[in-house]
Amino acid sequence: MFIDIDLSNPKPTYLQIVDAVRRAIATGALEPGDKLPTIREVAIQARVNRNTVSRSYLELEHLGLVYNRQGSGCFVSDEGPQRERENRGSRIQELADELVLEAHLADQAVEETMKIIQQSAERLQNESSNRAKGHTNE
Amino acid sequence: MFIDIDLSNPKPTYLQIVDAVRRAIATGALEPGDKLPTIREVAIQARVNRNTVSRSYLELEHLGLVYNRQGSGCFVSDEGPQRERENRGSRIQELADELVLEAHLADQAVEETMKIIQQSAERLQNESSNRAKGHTNE
DNA sequence: TAATTGTCCTAGTGTACATAGGACAATAAA
DNA sequence: TTTATTGTCCTATGTACACTAGGACAATTA
Numbered sequence A, B: 001m002f003i004d005i006d007l008s009n010p011k012p013t014y015l016q017i018v019d020a021v022r023r024a025i026a027t028g029a030l031e032p033g034d035k036l037p038t039i040r041e042v043a044i045q046a047r048v049n050r051n052t053v054s055r056s057y058l059e060l061e062h063l064g065l066v067y068n069r070q071g072s073g074c075f076v077s078d079e080g081p082q083r084e085r086e087n088r089g090s091r092i093q094e095l096a097d098e099l100v101l102e103a104h105l106a107d108q109a110v111e112e113t114m115k116i117i118q119q120s121a122e123r124l125q126n127e128s129s130n131r132a133k134g135h136t137n138e
Numbered sequence C: 001t002a003a004t005t006g007t008c009c010t011a012g013t014g015t016a017c018a019t020a021g022g023a024c025a026a027t028a029a030a
Numbered sequence D: 001t002t003t004a005t006t007g008t009c010c011t012a013t014g015t016a017c018a019c020t021a022g023g024a025c026a027a028t029t030a
Helices: A013-027 A039-046 A050-062 A080-105 A110-132 B013-027 B039-046 B050-062 B080-105 B110-132
Strands: A066-069 A073-076 B066-069 B073-076
Touching: A013 A039, A013 A050, A013 A080, A013 B080, A039 A050, A050 A066, A080 A110, A080 B013, A080 B080, A080 B110, A110 B080, A110 B110, B013 B039, B013 B050, B013 B080, B039 B050, B050 B066, B080 B110
Parallel strands: none
Antiparallel strands: A066 A073, B066 B073
């Protein structure tokens, strides 16, 4: 769990942390019962205030993805992965609706939109396969 | 050009105004040379401060969609519709990329994503045809 | 017992958004 | 020329949010 905070990113720091954890749960890097790094550890590693991390962990708890235990730490809940899948599903629907609306306003045929999706998917596929081959940034 | 401001919408007021004008240009409701309502008119109609509307018009000018002329008003620029098409194109690409990434993280096959897009498009189609038939909110 | 860990608290800083209204220059209309 | 309109600029105020800073405490663990 290395969390990389981008200060130039307009997204609030605490939400960047939330996203990083959510992604780890989505990919299976974090599984139910797994312990997250402590608030103070993340604060030091990501170079932010511990109150900011605390806010992130609280938000994750509200999302039902983790539970915080004073004195012991923060752990992925049993329902975490399932909840996260549901969250992504809603997000996908939102994005699809907005995309379709934009395409409509731009006088774009649905077929054209599909093509763009297809190309984007292929790009993502290539990127991840390149990473798998060890083509990392140098 | 009636602009409806939703105070419960987290999107800043000035951007809601920008979006309304952009949409009017995208649909052809506003064409090059057309005069927008004056800043003070919009301020009264949308019940916001004139400085807020001024900010919107400045933003629209920065986007190259309109030009402001002290003493005469605000007008859609010749390149407005073209610029707006380009803006939408970029936005569509962004949305497509994010959608594909989300689908990937949710372990969703591209075909499933396509299906969701298709359904969303059909929903939009039905809504607009209902509006055309006069099925407005009562 | 001592250290760790999440939690709660107050306080202060910076930024974005919106309001309010005065003042002015460019333009248009009378 | 005069008057009204219109965009522009200015200062000031208030609110909300994000973030930092650090003290203090309770629950848990070692």
